[in-house]
Amino acid sequence: MDIYYIFAGASVGFVIGITGVGGGSLMTPLLVLGFQVQPAIAVGTDLLYAAITKAGGVYSHHKFKNIDWTIAKNLCLGSIPASIVSVFAIQALNISDDVFAQIISLVLGVMLVCTSIIIIFKQRLIKFKSTQKPKPRNIIILGACLGVLVTISSVGAGAIGSAILLILYPNMLSNKVVGTDIAHAVPLTAIAGLGHLHLGNIDFNLLTSLIIGSLPAVYLGSKVGKVIPDKMLKNIIATILMIMGLRFAISF
Numbered sequence: 001m002d003i004y005y006i007f008a009g010a011s012v013g014f015v016i017g018i019t020g021v022g023g024g025s026l027m028t029p030l031l032v033l034g035f036q037v038q039p040a041i042a043v044g045t046d047l048l049y050a051a052i053t054k055a056g057g058v059y060s061h062h063k064f065k066n067i068d069w070t071i072a073k074n075l076c077l078g079s080i081p082a083s084i085v086s087v088f089a090i091q092a093l094n095i096s097d098d099v100f101a102q103i104i105s106l107v108l109g110v111m112l113v114c115t116s117i118i119i120i121f122k123q124r125l126i127k128f129k130s131t132q133k134p135k136p137r138n139i140i141i142l143g144a145c146l147g148v149l150v151t152i153s154s155v156g157a158g159a160i161g162s163a164i165l166l167i168l169y170p171n172m173l174s175n176k177v178v179g180t181d182i183a184h185a186v187p188l189t190a191i192a193g194l195g196h197l198h199l200g201n202i203d204f205n206l207l208t209s210l211i212i213g214s215l216p217a218v219y220l221g222s223k224v225g226k227v228i229p230d231k232m233l234k235n236i237i238a239t240i241l242m243i244m245g246l247r248f249a250i251s252f
Helices: 001-018 023-035 040-062 067-092 097-126 136-155 159-168 176-196 204-227 231-250
Strands: none
Touching: 001 023, 001 040, 001 204, 023 040, 023 097, 023 136, 023 231, 040 097, 040 136, 040 176, 040 204, 040 231, 067 136, 067 176, 097 159, 097 231, 136 176, 159 176, 159 231
8 A cells, every 4th residue: 555645545535525626637647647657557447446436426416316317327328338348449459558558648638638628618618508408319429428538538427527417408406417427427437447457457556545545535625625716726727637638648
């Protein structure tokens, strides 16, 4: 068990507790850039980390009726098969570690930049909201796209998923958007994480250390977040994500 990984888990957990943003968008690049963890190991481990840390949120949101299970189900109908297909495609193509690392870096870079843009402009994006209720098949297709991207980069199930729900369902309460997004993110990250386990991309020592650090930090961050300006923190995080995203994209 590495004290530095515990500290990394605590740092990201604290940010998640304050802003609700962090998860894959901060943890994976921190592991790759800060600790020189192999990209595939960072993605796989972070996916299981996300599934475990968010699992408790599903129960809480369900208890308070903050989940639209129909939307969550349709997202899963697209994302989970897409995630499984992505894992088997990676295995079948027998991609070398170096090439796979480059693919992850490119997708991760693009997803981080997109996430940073969404964090900054989320309220403006909502103005371009849909005037018609989306058809179930479109939600399934959207889920499939997220499934592929999340499986490759571990980024997107949170910030991007919730932003899309806000745009497609403008009348949905914010708490319900968050709850529905988490209800979809947990099975997706769990399946994608198990897929990476199948590929041998999980470091259990790293995973344990991250969880030990993050769980108490998320709780502490939720308390501190009540007295710190949320907008200021999210803008700082968005700037960091943008820089890291460009760093990954350029390195490709």
